[in-house]
Amino acid sequence: MTLLDLTASPRSASVTAGPSWDSQPLRYLDEHGAPVEGGLRPSAEILDPATLLRGYRALRFARAFDTEATNLVMQGRLAVYPSCRGQEACEVAAVQALRVEDWLLPTYRDSAALVLRGIPAVDALTLLRGTWHCGYDPKAWRTMPQCTPLATQGPHAVGLGLAAKLAGDPVVALCLFGDGSTSEGDFHEALNSAAVYQAPVVFLVQNNQYAISVPLDKQTHAAALADKAVGYGMPGVRVDGNDLIALGTVLDAAVRRAREGGGPTLVEAVTYRMQAHTNADDAARYRRSDEVDQWRRRDPIERLATYLTALGTLDAAVEGEIEEECAAYTARMREQFAEEPGYHPDEMFEHVYATPTPRLLEQRELVRAELGDATDAPGTGTEQSR
Amino acid sequence: MTATTAELPAANAPAKPATVTLAKAVNTALADAMAADERVVVFGEDVGALGGVFRVTDGLTARFGENRCFDTPLAEASILGTAIGMAVYGYRPVVEMQFDAFAYPALEQVVSHLAKMRNRTRGAVGAPVVVRIPYGGGIGGVEHHSDSSETYFAHTPGLHVLTPATVADAYSMLRQAIDSPDPVIFFEPKRLYWSKAALELPVSTGPIGTAAVRREGRDATLVCYGQSVPVCLAAAEQAAREGVELEVLDLRSLVPLDEEAIVRSVGHTRRAIVVHEAAGFAGFGAELAARIAEKCFYQLEAPVARVTGLDIPYPPPKYEHWYLPDADRVLDAVDRALAA
Numbered sequence: 001m002t003l004l005d006l007t008a009s010p011r012s013a014s015v016t017a018g019p020s021w022d023s024q025p026l027r028y029l030d031e032h033g034a035p036v037e038g039g040l041r042p043s044a045e046i047l048d049p050a051t052l053l054r055g056y057r058a059l060r061f062a063r064a065f066d067t068e069a070t071n072l073v074m075q076g077r078l079a080v081y082p083s084c085r086g087q088e089a090c091e092v093a094a095v096q097a098l099r100v101e102d103w104l105l106p107t108y109r110d111s112a113a114l115v116l117r118g119i120p121a122v123d124a125l126t127l128l129r130g131t132w133h134c135g136y137d138p139k140a141w142r143t144m145p146q147c148t149p150l151a152t153q154g155p156h157a158v159g160l161g162l163a164a165k166l167a168g169d170p171v172v173a174l175c176l177f178g179d180g181s182t183s184e185g186d187f188h189e190a191l192n193s194a195a196v197y198q199a200p201v202v203f204l205v206q207n208n209q210y211a212i213s214v215p216l217d218k219q220t221h222a223a224a225l226a227d228k229a230v231g232y233g234m235p236g237v238r239v240d241g242n243d244l245i246a247l248g249t250v251l252d253a254a255v256r257r258a259r260e261g262g263g264p265t266l267v268e269a270v271t272y273r274m275q276a277h278t279n280a281d282d283a284a285r286y287r288r289s290d291e292v293d294q295w296r297r298r299d300p301i302e303r304l305a306t307y308l309t310a311l312g313t314l315d316a317a318v319e320g321e322i323e324e325e326c327a328a329y330t331a332r333m334r335e336q337f338a339e340e341p342g343y344h345p346d347e348m349f350e351h352v353y354a355t356p357t358p359r360l361l362e363q364r365e366l367v368r369a370e371l372g373d374a375t376d377a378p379g380t381g382t383e384q385s386r
Numbered sequence: 387m388t389a390t391t392a393e394l395p396a397a398n399a400p401a402k403p404a405t406v407t408l409a410k411a412v413n414t415a416l417a418d419a420m421a422a423d424e425r426v427v428v429f430g431e432d433v434g435a436l437g438g439v440f441r442v443t444d445g446l447t448a449r450f451g452e453n454r455c456f457d458t459p460l461a462e463a464s465i466l467g468t469a470i471g472m473a474v475y476g477y478r479p480v481v482e483m484q485f486d487a488f489a490y491p492a493l494e495q496v497v498s499h500l501a502k503m504r505n506r507t508r509g510a511v512g513a514p515v516v517v518r519i520p521y522g523g524g525i526g527g528v529e530h531h532s533d534s535s536e537t538y539f540a541h542t543p544g545l546h547v548l549t550p551a552t553v554a555d556a557y558s559m560l561r562q563a564i565d566s567p568d569p570v571i572f573f574e575p576k577r578l579y580w581s582k583a584a585l586e587l588p589v590s591t592g593p594i595g596t597a598a599v600r601r602e603g604r605d606a607t608l609v610c611y612g613q614s615v616p617v618c619l620a621a622a623e624q625a626a627r628e629g630v631e632l633e634v635l636d637l638r639s640l641v642p643l644d645e646e647a648i649v650r651s652v653g654h655t656r657r658a659i660v661v662h663e664a665a666g667f668a669g670f671g672a673e674l675a676a677r678i679a680e681k682c683f684y685q686l687e688a689p690v691a692r693v694t695g696l697d698i699p700y701p702p703p704k705y706e707h708w709y710l711p712d713a714d715r716v717l718d719a720v721d722r723a724l725a726a
Contacts, residue, residue, distance in 0.1 A: 133506035138474065145506055149498045155464045156499070159471020159479075166427070166453050167475070185491070189464035196459050351509040352544055354567040357595070357642040 025238045025270045028245040031298050033306025042249040049313040055092055055244050056308055057322055059301045062088040062112040064326035068333050069111065069125060073279045077337040079130040082109045086242070086274030089300035090206045091116060093247035093269075094174055097202075097255045103160045103173040104143045105153040109206075110176050117143055121333050131341045151181040154190025154203070161199035161258070172258045174202045174251075180211025182225050191266060195232040200258035202251065203266045206241060208273035213286040226268035234264050241269030242300035245307075272298070345371065403586035409579040411553045412442050412518075414587070415560035416480065420450050423478060426564060428455040430465055430482030430518075439484055440520060440579055462488060466495035469515045470503065479515050480564060486521040487530035493538065500569045501544030516563045520576040521549075522613045522663050523695075524710055526703040533700055534664035536612075539571040540640045540673075546594060547640040549573035551615035553583035555598075555638060558591040566594065575613035595642035599651065603631035606657035606723055609648060609674055611637040614661045614711060621713040625720060632720065640670060648674070649681045656687040657723045661711055666694030688726030691719040 028040045045051065066085050073081040084091055087109070095116040098104060106113050114124035119136045126135020127146055134145035144160075147153035157175035164171035181187050182205060194201045205225050209216050222228060229236025235257075239250045247269060254265035272295035276283035283292075308314035349356055349364040356364070406414070420426045428446055430438075434457040437444030446455035458465050462483060469479035483489035496517065503513040523532030540547045546568055550556040556574070563570035592598065600615060601622050608618040615636045622632040635651050637644065652658045658678050660671040675690040693711045701709050 132508060133502075134508070134510075137510040138507055139511055144474070145503075149494060152463075152467065152494060152498060155467020155495065156471040156474070158464065159468035159473075160475050161471070162468060163472040163475030163477050166477075173471075186463050186467065186494075189459070189461040190467070193459050193461060193464040193468060347508070351505045351507075353546075354504070354509075354512060358645065359642065 025240040025268075026246050026250060027240040027243050028249065029243050029303050029307055031303065033303045033310070035307075040246050040249050042245055043252070046245060046248050046252065049308075049311060052245070052304070052308060052311075053313055053318070055096065055248065056301075056304050056314065057325070058092040058096065058116055059088045059244065059304060060322050060326055061329065062091050062116060063301055064330050065112050065115050065121065065333070068330040069128075070275070070279070072125075072333070072337050073128075078125060078128045080278050080280060081111075081128050082278045083273075083275035084109050084112050086295060086299070087206055087208055087271045088112060089244040089247055089304075090176075090204065090241050090269045090271055093244055093251050094176060094204055096248060097251035098172065098174055100142065101169075101171050102142060102255070103157070103171065105157045105160075105173060105175040106143065106146050107150075107153070107176050107178060107181075108146050108148050109178065110146065113176070114141075114143060114146070117141060119143065121329075122336050125337075129337070129341065131343050132347075151177060151184035151186040151190070153177075154181075154186050155193065157201045157203070158190050158194045158197065158199050161194065161201040161264070162197050165197070165199055170259050172200045172202065172255050174204060174255065177203060177205045178211065179205060179207040179209065179216055179219055179225060180214070181205070182228065183211075183219050191228070191232045191234070191264070194264040195234045198261070198263040200261070201264040202254045202258055203264065204251065205266070205268045206271055207268050208241075208271050210273055210277070210287070212277040212281060213283075215287075224268060226266060229266035232264075232266070234266055236266040236268070238268045238270065241271030242298050242303060244300060244304050271300075403584040405582050406553060406585045407580050407582050408550070408553050408556045408575075409440055409442050411556040411585055412560055412574060413444055413446075414585070415557045415564075416443065416446060417449065418587075419478075419480070419561055419564045420446065420454055423564075424454075425476060425478040426454075426480060427472065427477055428480045428482070429458050429468075431458060431460055431484050433457060433482050438482060440576065442518070442520075442574070442579075443482065462490075462492040463495050466492040466500065466515075466517065469517075470495065470499050470513050473513045473515050474503070474511055478564060481515065481517055483517060483519045485527075485531050486519055486533040486535045489517070489519050489535065492517075496539065496545070496569075496571070497542050501542045503544075504568065505544055512567050513569050514567050516560070516566075516570045516572050518560075518572045518574060520579070521573045522575050522577055523700060523706050524577040524613065524663075526706075528703065529700075532706065534612075534662065534695065536571075536573055536640060536662075537664055537668070537670045540670055544569070545641060546570040547573070548594065548638065549575065549612040549640065550638065551575060551578065551600075551612055551636050552591075553581070553585050554589050555591050557585060557587070558589050559594070559638065562590075562594050570594075573612060577613045578616070581616070592638075595639045595644055597635055597637045597639070597644035597647040599633060599647075600636045601632070601634040603633035604655060605631050606659060606720055607633045607635055607648075607651045607655045608659050608661055608716065608720075609635050609637065609651075609678075610661040611640065612663070614663060617711060617713055618661055618716060621716040621720070624713055625717060630720065630724065643673075643677070645677060645681065648678060652678055652682045653685050656685050657720075657726075658682070658686070659691045659693060659716065659719045659723060661693045661716055663695045663710060665697045666692050667697045669694055688723040691723050693719045 123135040160173040226236035226238040433443040
């Protein structure tokens with residue numbers, strides 16, 4: 001089974017055969033937004049102007065959301081926020097590759113993917129606001145809780161994929177990782193198991209070059225993270241993570257392959273984390289600003305905008321509409337996060353087990369009694385979150 | 387089946403309950419659960435064609451097929467994580483960790499995900515996974531085959547931690563564990579795998595979280611679980627010959643803990659000796675001793691005693707008889723408690 005339709009592409013031989021040995025990422029648009037000669041050949045469906053415009057809107061939306069979340073943390077409305085600025089094409093492509101019945105397994109850096117999936121911003125940012133751990137119903141959204149212990153979501157993706165396969169459901173699990181995750185044992189175990197089970201899973205590594213402060217060359221000695229796929233017996237593809245068209249092409253193929261029983265794929269998206277790890281980090285201690293400037297010129301949004309403008313699909317009027325949509329969304333976010341969140345200490349005891357143990361009931365009474373002694377206990381007395 | 391032709395009952399007589407090993411009781415519970423609910427799947431290392439290194443999953447693949455009972459790659463974290471994903475999807479996975487010490491690679495999946503799934507999602511998603519772990523020493527196992535690791539799990543909120551000591555409990559408690567909406571760490575006392583008793587099915591030995599009095603007595607309570615239960619019963623038998631009546635309380639469930647049963651028994655006997663194989667320092671017995679002191683302080687005639695494994699890495703087979711709490715060590719503690 002061929003992974004990608006690359007007929008007439010000089011790369012077709014290496015990629016359609018399975019694992020990619022080529023460390024040059026697959027690309028459709030160059031850094032200036034012009035189609036690369038001899039690059040990927042996306043399907044007519046992906047190149048359809050309406051589809052591309054939908055992708056562009058999503059990119060702009062992701063950037064607006066990310067910017068607003070960054071503002072909210074500075075205003076003290078969020079406890080912490082790991083930004084995905086510069087990686088929006090990966091967020092958009094991952095979500096757009098999936099159907100509603102497919103599963104998405106996000107990390108803490110993928111809040112934008114959550115809202116792109118349709119999860120309300122307040123629920124998506126619950127973890128980072130600190131009002132609970134996961135603020136949405138994973139089953140309702142087919143989206144697992146954002147994972148913080150690196151790579152541990154990998155085996156969950158295998159389980160979801162294997163479950164779908166055993167049930168005979170045409171459902172795919174798409175698992176997001178960062179480059180740091182590829183050093184973890186669970187990454188290896190997940191990819192190996194997925195391949196053995198031929199589970200319908202797509203592993204998307206957003207190689208943003210840094211794990212907090214540690215650059216990729218201290219994370220791996222491999223020429224490319226995608227090369228790791230060879231050892232698992234699955235295709236590995238290295239794609240430009242700032243090129244939405246290339247990403248969409250690769251992920252569509254990988255998801256289709258998984259859905260049709262072809263097994264898992266490892267996709268490495270080469271991108272860059274434009275912001276520090278979180279607001280609590282100081283990136284100036286470990287990387288140079290000229291490196292950041294270099295990547296700023298490869299911005300995924302501007303690249304697609306240039307291409308769409310040249311096509312005549314995007315003009316000032318459409319830009320204006322998108323701008324308005326984004327402004328309305330972020331204004332609503334500001335309003336929602338300005339409201340004091342409701343939370344009650346009883347909830348700490350309610351979900352540890354389906355039925356609280358006698359011991360937890362004792363401790364709940366202890367906390368209630370303590371609150372009975374206190375006046376104006378913060379965070380108590382509202383029912384909003386119940 | 388061990389019955390010979392001569393022992394077979396007449397066709398119209400009520401069937402005599404079969405005498406089975408504890409391992410067979412676990413096997414039967416797995417098979418019955420799989421027959422009752424097609425969401426139940428069993429997987430782990432060597433559980434398929436081999437039937438597990440202790441033969442606990444014997445025949446399950448042949449009977450239910452490779453989609454219901456299957457071998458996994460040798461990767462405990464992945465086994466656990468796969469089970470979590472399958473449980474979220476709607477399955478009821480029962481996974482085997484081959485030996486106590488080989489479950490440690492899966493600890494992060496257990497602590498960070500399995501135990502927390504219901505809580506972190508505000509009750510939206512549970513993780514009904516059963517993790518079977520053969521545990522404990524006394525089988526002549528070489529390094530890493532004899533650990534008592536229950537405290538690591540009992541210390542983690544969100545898990546139920548069960549350990550049967552009888553054939554009937556092995557069956558009944560495993561069926562309950564598989565039916566539970568919450569994750570259960572099911573510790574199987576591997577030294578007792580070949581102990582035998584009559585097993586009449588169906589059997590239900592009481593809900594999760596209840597202890598059982600295995601022997602009644604008035605002079606002191608031996609609080610124990612797993613393979614320490616037969617040790618305590620042997621100690622009580624010896625003590626009885628000297629006119630000392632020991633009560634033996636088999637906890638069955640470490641989490642939730644049946645504090646009522648402990649308080650009832652110790653309130654009556656006024657002396658408590660806590661017995662387990664795991665190292666004593668910061669062990670589960672410390673929790674038991676503290677709870678007894680908190681709840682029974684004014685009834686106690688003697689300090690709560692602990693008889694446990696030594697605070698050393700589990701020793702080599704030639705040394706383990708010095709390590710394992712035996713009836714004599716229990717009786718020495720009883721003597722001290724009675725002299726107090």
